[in-house]
Amino acid sequence: MAQPETVELAAVTKAYGDVVAVDRISLKIEAGQYCCLLGPSGCGKTSTLRMIAGHESISDGDILIGHRRINDIPPAKRGTAMMFQNYALFPHLDIAENVAFSLKMQGTGKAERRKRAMEMLDLVSMTEFADRKPNQLSGGQQQRVALARALMTRPSVLLLDEPLSALDPFLRVRMRGELRRIQRELGISFIHVTHSQEEAMALSDLVVVMNDAKIVQSGPAREVFNRPRTEFVARFMGGHNIMSEGGRTVTLRSDALQISRADGARRATVQEVEYRGPQVMVNLATDSGDEMSAIVSERTYFSDPVTPGDVVGLTWPADEVHELTAEP
Template identity: 55%
Template sequence: MTKAADIELAAVSKVYGTATAVHAISLKIPAGTYCCLLGPSGCGKTSTLRMVAGHESVSSGDVVFGSANVTDLPPAKRGTAMMFQSYALFPHLDLVDNVAFSLKMKGVDKETRRAQALEMLKLMHLEPYASRRPAQLSGGQQQRVALARALITKPEALLLDEPLSALDPFLKIRMRAELKKLQTSLGITFVHVTHSQEEAMALADLIVVMNEGRIEQADTPRTVFERPATAFVARFMGDHNVLSGRIVERTADGLFIEVVGGGRFFALGTAPVEDESADIAIRTDHVRIGAMPADGLGFDGIVSNVEYLGAKVKLTVTTAFTDEFTAVLSDAAFFASPVRVGEGVTLSWDQPDSIVLGRIVK
């Protein structure tokens, strides 16, 4: 395979008429990285991927591969390959001809391109099915054919647009493992668009969380999970509760906020001196049921929902200042002192589990 190159976006924007889909984002994806662009529908992640691929023009800014500015180059000249959500396989061709199609378009002779296609099918463990057509394959097998067809061009980067969305849950998990194994063995850069937090966490070396055409956070999965940069990231990843309030006191290591409806809460971290309000996040899996601790990090509320999820139980609590505050407990912790919907409960947490969040300037 071709040696991977860094991919850099420098203040890249995409404007459709009067609507801006991507707002001057800057991002560097190191060579050989598995990068996931993560966010809800309409956040700009697919537009960003298509601008990297060259399938969408850049309104302003630059796309750089290694030391080469490829902003104005067509897709075929960029050293990338794209795998589309639909797989876009040719139904009338067998697997060999499907995989070899791009080489045929480049004028590679039949014997050479078929030999290379068979090598790619072997890599995907599909060699026994070489004479079949796409309709005779399962969804997972079709996906591997699409991967083989993209990789036969020996790209520096493989771009994947929601590649697992059409698969059933069990196959998704299996194909996640296949994708990661493949990227590791090939050593090239993968840029993968998804709206699934679980998918991004399982696959990525670098998660780029997008919202309304902006990058909210770009970091390792562990950092995004444990230290969300903004309230949006904390809520979207689903592992933190977010409280917003007025800053009433600043200390050497944190600050206190006062929330509407009552309640004063401390969090570690800082906010700009000009800010009068702040968002804080509390880890859902570090919230406990029980008596209020001496430091007062907790509150009383009413249980509004209980979800048993096997190894854990998800508890939703309503209070005077928020309709939804979540605690994720181990099954042992919950059933040691179970509660029901409508019952009163005291929730608490330790100081390190509450952090001050940043804010994106718009």
């Protein structure tokens, strides 16, 4: 496998006529990092990935991989590989031939192609399926084959476009672990587009939150979750209450909000209770009309359960309050 390289975007813009899909974004992804581009549909994350891959032209700005400016370099010569959302496997080829297809196009001999394909299939635990056709595999197995095929070119950067979105929830969690294991084992940079906050936090060294064609915050997952800069980031990441306190807009994690039968800093009426196994989500409406939520442990909740219509007091530790900056 190639040596990992940094990826740097400098004031990169992508416009389709009068529509700006990516608006002067700048970002540095260190060599060997697992980076997730996270945001709602239409925020610009897939356009960003496709510009790095070379499947979309750059309207303005520069993209560098290592020390090379790659704006005008063909996709096959960038040192990147792309894993597509729909896997795009060839139905008439067996799994080993699918994985080795790029080497066949390069003129690599059959024996060498087979040897390297089996190495990649071993990496993704799929060697026993080498002679099957794609339609004989489950969705998760096809995903592993697509990953092995993308890695065959020995890229320094692997680009993944929502690779887990077609999988059922149980398999999605399992494959997250597989992706992280493979990335650590290979040591190369992964850039992964997703709209799932849980997926981004579970996988990434670097979370890049995008909205309206711009990067609104980037950093380690724990930092982005605990210290969102804007109301958008707090709401999009989830698990936060947005409220006004002392003339400022602040956020408070839902698991830091405490419910009691006694009066608290605020009074609220229970609106809904959602059981989640180890946790219980309690949705509330304060007397001032704010909507808030509390996440409490199952044991704590059932020691004195509240039900819709109950009036409760809300309290929270002062050091759990985080001030938000103005929206960009």
